[in-house]
Each structure stands twice: as structure tokens, then as C-alpha cells.
Amino acid sequence: MSNTVVLRRIGDLPLSAVPPFNFKYTVFKPSHFPTPLEHFDEEDHCLYRTYRLNQDTIVGLTLKDLRIHGGGDGILAEVNANKRLDPADLSQVKEHLTWAFGLKEDVTQFYAAAGNDEPIASCIQRLNGMRISCFESLFEILNISSLLQNTTVKRSEQMMRNMLGAFGRRVSLRGRHFYVFYTPSDIATSSEVALRELKVGYRAKFLMAIAEHFAATCGFEDQLRTLAFDEAKKRLMAIRGIGPYSARIALFQFLRRPNEINFDSWKRKIFSQVFYGNETASIAAVEEEAQRRWGAWAGYAGLYVIEDLFLQHPEMQYWRKRETA
């Protein structure tokens, strides 16, 4: 296809991680709905992922377990791109991966603080070395959290597919087709009416507001990293369409704040079950119990509980059911 950007092999980047490191469940989260931005190949044990380095530099990565390739704990990133990359570009890719997958984080601090609590202890056995993963930019994660608002995951997945199909760019990475995320100006120069045709409903005006904010505000993402928790949250919530729920997704995922745990109606039920054996506890009650048990590591503990649940109950991944008769 003529409008498909073909990515060609540039070279390899070996990235080491602080042990213990769980390659698979750091780069691939069982609870995340699938998007055409990435694919985890179970046979090759490898993640394919697209990445927009800047406005017109498109990168495609295949991430492999460095351990299998003789390099100890970490990731071997095979870099593909639509143009030549200079050393500064490559170090930007390296920096991004290091942050996105928390390669320098020491998860044993979390294990020491919360690892004696059941059910965390058994989650750690199965997910030992897993980190928070957030490959997305701040703009991208705010788009995703907006699509998660007020609907089911199945609809969020459909909306994401529609948005990428309309505004993302098609890329070919080692014989497979993906999309790379759209930019703020791709949306800002479109229209609310065009967005509504993609079945995003009343979120169209929110997605437009987010895109306009990023198109108009230089350096917002880097600025946010430097702020204290409350201030960062305030700045996020100042964006129209971003409320407490979406702001906290960004704080946990993008800013990697290990204490941030976020309860929507679905997670409320899960944690009510974990804490009390029934589904009746309020969001306030599960929030308080999570803080009491796990304190500064509540976010990380919540991540381990959720990913372990999906790992043990693959039927929760409704999107896999399409294959069954």
C-alpha cells in the first residue's frame, strides 16, 4: 500500500535492567486491551511496537529478552525506522525504553515492603521482576484514559481502533502491519464532527481539547515530570476532559508513581473481593484498605493483583474469545 510507511532495520540496542527482571510481563500486560500499535509474539517471545520519535521519524521496535541473547537481565531492542537515525536519536530511543519499562527501578524495595502480605506474596512468585509499563507519551496515555471513561473496555478498544485507523499512520514492520499513534496536531486540525463519526460519542470534544492543549503547550510533558504529586495532578485536571480518574491513570502509568492506585467500578469489585470476599465495598472503603495494607506501594501492589488475575484467568481477556466457536 502506498500510504504505508516501511520501516527498515537500523541496529540493535542492548538495555540492561536492575534484577530481578521479568521480560515478558514488563513489556506485555495481560490486562491491557490489544491495539494495532503493538503485538506480543508468543512463539518468538518478542514484542513488536511502533514509536513516534518526532513529527516525521517513525520507529518500529522488536523487543527481545536480553537474557536469551546472552546479555543478562534486560531487553534487546532491534531498531527499525523510516529514515537514518543519528546517535542522538538512538540514545533518545534508549532513554525512552529505560523509563517506559522502569529498567533502573529496584522492585525488591516493593517486595520488602509489601511482599509478606497475601495475596501479594503469591503474585510475586508468578510475576517476579515485573514493572509498570507505559510505552505511551503523556498525550497518548491521556487519549487512552479518555477512551476508558464511562464505558466498557470492549468499546474503548473499538474507539482506539477507529481513532488509529482514521488518524494514525500505517506502518510495515518486518512484514507485519501496525499503526503509529497520531499527533496532537493530527486531531487539532480535524474536527469534532469527524471524531464523532468514529463512535467516540461525547468524548469527541474532550479528545479535541486534549489535542489542542498539547498542540498549543510546548514542553508540557517534561514539565509535568518535575512537579510534585498534587501539583502534577492539578495540572492534568486543568485539561478539559481530564478528571480524577484519567489524571491518576497518567500519574501511575506515565509518571510511574508507585503509590497511585485508581479504582473504577470494575476494580472496586475486584479489590472488594480480594479484601472482603464479596463485591459490596465502596470505592472509599477499598481505597482506605489498599492504603492501610500497602501504603506507598499501593499502586504497585494493585498492578500485581490485576495482572496476576488476568494471567490466571485468561477468559477475562474477552478479546481472545473471538477465536472460539
Next chain:
DNA sequence: AGCCAGGACGGAT
């Protein structure tokens, strides 16, 4: 066919 679930917002209290 009508009603409900699901966050954010804005207006009312």
C-alpha cells in the same frame, strides 16, 4: 423498546 452503566462537567444547593 426502554432502561441502565460508565467519568467528567457544570449548575444548583
Next chain:
DNA sequence: ATCCGTCCTGGC
């Protein structure tokens, strides 16, 4: 500060 109606779509 808290409550409530509205936004939109798909599922029941």
C-alpha cells in the same frame, strides 16, 4: 463541599 442531570453508545 456535595448532589444531580446531562453527555453517548452498546448491551440487556
